[in-house]
Amino acid sequence: MVLEGLGFVNGTIILDEPNAVYYAGQLMSGNVHFELTKPVTFSAININYLGEALVQRTEGQSEICNGVRTYKEIKYEGREQYFNVVECVLGGTGISTLPAEVHSIPFQFQVPYNIPSSFKQEEGNITYRITAYMELLEPVRRDLLEKEFQVVTPINLNNLGNMMKPLQLDFEEIETCNCFCMRDPISLKVLLPSAVINMGSKIPIVVKVENTSSVEIVEISFEIRMQHTYRTTHPRSEYTAPEENLVELKKGPILSSTSREYTWDMQLPDIVLPNLEGCSIMDVTYLFNVSIKMSGCNDDVEDESEIIIGLLPTSDPAELAQSSLAQHLPKAPIPNPNDPLGFAPGPRISTPINLSNRSINNIGRISNENLANIQLPSQFGPLPSKKPPYEIGFKAPDIAICPPYPPGEIPTNPVLPPYPDIPLNTGYPPPVPVVSNPYPTGQTIVPSAPPL
The missing domain is CATH 2.60.40.640 (Immunoglobulin-like)
Structure with missing residues (x-):
């Protein structure tokens, strides 16, 4: 929520595709457009590009226990993430100030090639969205702007x-x-x-x-x-x-x-x-x-x-523009995966940013590794450097086991022999004491029973 003319007042995210539809592999351009009625102090304006899939459904299950029937619902869930990129488009290195005027901050993002099309059904959906958020300092809070866009993936x-x-x-x-x-x-x-x-x-x-x-x-x-x-x-x-x-x-x-x-x-x-x-x-x-x-x-x-x-992907752009599907497709041509730029050449709509009357510490795009003092909103989750591998089952956490005694100070308890007169074998002590022979030395033992 925007209060007292601070943050994204009358803000919106404007994309170069009027229908907010992009091909997989297409270069996306746009502007974060908003108005300030008074100067604001902020630390950064970031944009998050997120693509994810979600499957959710519930099933009812009945059980009979001791003649009593009970019902319960089982919730099934599956998630998959395709990209989660944060880009700092303004500030990011300290305290910055924006004057009271209309602002339009440009951005660009390369839509990946190997992602599925947008999809929406009752049991599951695939969504793509852009979220711009401003980190305000006086007062300390965060303002958000969000916009969904559609992706059309041609056949490989x-x-x-x-x-x-x-x-x-x-x-x-x-x-x-x-x-x-x-x-x-x-x-x-x-x-x-x-x-x-x-x-x-x-x-x-x-x-x-x-x-x-x-x-x-x-x-x-x-x-x-x-x-x-x-x-x-x-x-x-x-x-x-x-x-x-x-x-x-x-x-x-x-x-x-x-x-x-x-x-x-x-x-x-x-x-x-x-x-x-x-x-x-x-x-x-x-x-x-x-x-x-x-x-x-x-x-x-x-x-x-x-x-x-x-x-x-071999469809004629002129035929697509004249077909009944034109209103549901991007205006740009289908990207060529063999193009080293990753997108088809053509004019791009981009509103220039006026920096003449702004008092800011730093302007421009910086890498994700150099984002300073910027925390991703909780709804976006962590920002991994790459997609983590899928693992099945429970994985025990890594726990460092510290020894109970400092090095070199391990106490040694003396081990006493079980019998004073018998020397102790330090390797394996005898389980029973050694007794002397009950018969005199040299005496022949005569069996009491006759031989068989």
Whole structure:
């Protein structure tokens, strides 16, 4: 909360992409814009860039103990972090002062390439946000500005393998039953040009039919379904949500004694579908399903195959700008991973900062290792230098065990022999005392029993 004209009064975070949507690998530019009605004393203005995934769900469980049924809820949770970067954009080396005027502080951030798309469902979500916070000194408090942005991750063509080849589903020798119970074959083939499909496009479906029977195909149904899978680590579990139908196309009938080839177009919806390839706790799978319904006493036949739907990096920028998806995509071209700069060249919107009337100790961007006297807000968590390795189970803390006595002062307790007349073997003392021979020396021992 901003009080008495201090901090981020009428503040906002302005991004160069008007829809706050960025490609993975794109350079982000923006400004922290705010107004001061009186001078403020502060130590630093920092910006935190955070990308994380969260899976949360609950399940009810009932137990019967001694004839009494009890109910309890089990909470499942899984987290994953993709980046957590803090950047000091103003101050950071001591006490600084900002005059009473309108301020606009620029910043830039390189969105990583290997991150998943933004995603939001009831069971889990992937969010990306920018948070600017000012460390005020008089009074000592912190003012925050926060803004979420969306990430669209194009398909990585290097990981597709055989998925780029044409897709074919075969329904061979489907046995039918006519009124004389004679069985005749039907051959039906469904072909797609590729198992990798660009979102928002039309899919040409080719169907080759050889129906030599007297039974007609009443209907052929084509569906594209989306299926989500969620994984948690506390406790460990995996949950697959019910399938969602994205688009459906129904054709038919196809008469008996027919040999023909059909081509039908299926239009994908104008929505940005997520690419969760870089996420390990959530998956999204797209399925192409074909269902055939025949007349008479014949059962329906169904088959499906996995496909990939997303934004192809080879898409023409001019076509994207004119498509119905343009309002959901960034204005900049798709970044080229082979570009040494990491982003596609082009004009960037950046409001210059006026430093003529400001009294500050230091202006500019400094590295995370040199942030002085700056503590990350508790909701951001610690700032690791790199992503810690994933470990399963309990890890004992590192505890330094100190000896109970100082070096060289360990007391030695004298060990007395158990029997005064017997010398002590310092290695292994005898467990029982040594007794003398009960028989006189040289006397022969005669056994009392006769030999066997």
